[in-house]
Amino acid sequence: MKYKFIISGGGTGGHIFPAISIANALKKRLPDADILFVGALGRMEMERVPAAGYPIEGLPISGFDRKNMLRNIKVVWNLLRSLVLARRIISRFKPNVAIGVGGYASAPTLRAASALGVPTVIQEQNSYAGVTNKLLAKKAKRICVAYDGMDRFFPKEKVILTGNPVRQDLFSVGSKTEEAYKFFNFDPKKKTILVVGGSLGARTINQSIIAGLDKLAETDVQIIWQTGKFYIEDARKAAEPFISPNLLVTDFVSRMDMAYSIADLVVSRAGASSISELCLLAKPVILIPSPNVAEDHQTQNALALVRKDAAIMIKDTDSKAQLVDKMMEVIEDEAQLNKLSKNILQLAEKDSADRIAEEILKLVAL
Numbered sequence: 001m002k003y004k005f006i007i008s009g010g011g012t013g014g015h016i017f018p019a020i021s022i023a024n025a026l027k028k029r030l031p032d033a034d035i036l037f038v039g040a041l042g043r044m045e046m047e048r049v050p051a052a053g054y055p056i057e058g059l060p061i062s063g064f065d066r067k068n069m070l071r072n073i074k075v076v077w078n079l080l081r082s083l084v085l086a087r088r089i090i091s092r093f094k095p096n097v098a099i100g101v102g103g104y105a106s107a108p109t110l111r112a113a114s115a116l117g118v119p120t121v122i123q124e125q126n127s128y129a130g131v132t133n134k135l136l137a138k139k140a141k142r143i144c145v146a147y148d149g150m151d152r153f154f155p156k157e158k159v160i161l162t163g164n165p166v167r168q169d170l171f172s173v174g175s176k177t178e179e180a181y182k183f184f185n186f187d188p189k190k191k192t193i194l195v196v197g198g199s200l201g202a203r204t205i206n207q208s209i210i211a212g213l214d215k216l217a218e219t220d221v222q223i224i225w226q227t228g229k230f231y232i233e234d235a236r237k238a239a240e241p242f243i244s245p246n247l248l249v250t251d252f253v254s255r256m257d258m259a260y261s262i263a264d265l266v267v268s269r270a271g272a273s274s275i276s277e278l279c280l281l282a283k284p285v286i287l288i289p290s291p292n293v294a295e296d297h298q299t300q301n302a303l304a305l306v307r308k309d310a311a312i313m314i315k316d317t318d319s320k321a322q323l324v325d326k327m328m329e330v331i332e333d334e335a336q337l338n339k340l341s342k343n344i345l346q347l348a349e350k351d352s353a354d355r356i357a358e359e360i361l362k363l364v365a366l
């Protein structure tokens with residue numbers, strides 16, 4: 001018998017990369033398995049999933065528009081259409097298990113799967129459960145989480161602490177340091193800070209760096225500054241007077257393995273996958289949680305680390321005034337860097353994708 005799995009969700013890298021890792025882990029165990037992704041039309045998964053070698057179908061689903069109420073008539077219509085389409089996809093494909101990774105498409109897909117008797121699994125990346133996952137949890141067989149205490153949102157007996165799947169290429173960063181300095185044209189004798197605003201970039205982090213470019217230019221610290229595609233033009237313009245071999249400005253870092261391997265300190269949003277990567281790689285980090293996400297979950301993600309003295313947090317509203325000074329203070333403080341590195345590593349969850357795949361396979365009568 002050929003086993004079939006549907007993986008649904010997306011919207012941002014934080015949902016898509018874990019989904020692809022789970023698919024790869026299932027394929028490793030069952031090379032003949034058929035895996036179909038279900039995403040939201042027009043979102044990042046529609047490109048990233050085929051690029052990773054998996055087929056994807058798109059639903060016309062989107063979020064509610066809080067500013068334009070009229071547009072919501074179309075949103076509701078598309079939601080209803082998505083429910084019908086999701087049901088059709090499940091009836092036709094007949095998966096053994098449907099897995100939801102969060103993001104718009106996972107709601108209709110997992111609902112349809114449960115209604116048609118297909119067991120469902122949820123993977124919740126954050127330390128604060130989203131509304132969709134809370135609703136889907138009632139019917140789910142297993143809920144794979146990345147933080148302690150998630151039974152405040154989900155039925156305790158279904159919750160399993162697996163951590164967030166992390167891309168395979170990040171595991172070997174230790175051996176890539178020399179290659180990475182060459183890749184970025186950086187000097188191995190100097191300290192390096194990686195500044196990254198999640199998969200889409202972060203306006204506040206960019207503004208904070210712009211506000212401190214003059215101070216940064218006075219130091220000998222090397223900076224990899226990821227701006228996100230929406231902010232790259234402004235960032236390049238602001239950086240023009242400070243052009244130096246120490247400063248690399250880019251919209252997206254496609255080789256995060258290389259960037260992590262030479263980063264002595266990371267400045268980051270507090271997205272769940274980013275945090276899981278930083279834990280596994282024991283990276284000292286200053287987190288600036290995005291205030292623009294559902295239920296302020298990035299602050300909760302960051303606090304889970306701060307409580308264990310495993311990261312420094314700066315509030316979004318304080319970032320412009322404080323970030324660059326803090327970066328300079330921490331990068332010079334070896335004892336602090338070592339402490340942060342040691343403490344964040346304690347929170348790493350290894351082999352997450354494999355453990356999630358095992359949970360999924362328990363639901364299939366192999």
Ligand SMILES: CC(=O)N[C@H]1[C@@H](OP(=O)(O)OP(=O)(O)OC[C@H]2O[C@@H](n3ccc(=O)[nH]c3=O)[C@H](O)[C@@H]2O)O[C@H](CO)[C@@H](O)[C@@H]1O
Nearest residue numbers: 012013014015125198199226252253256271272273274293
């Ligand atoms: C604005 C928003 O809605 N953010 C959410 C989104 O974040 P976002 O998509 O930013 O997610 P994460 O921080 O979880 O992950 C980002 C991923 O992109 C990779 N990366 C990032 C930048 C880059 O230049 N190159 C690159 O490859 C990182 O290595 C990481 O694997 O999903 C996360 C997981 O549910 C949530 O916790 C975040 O709150």
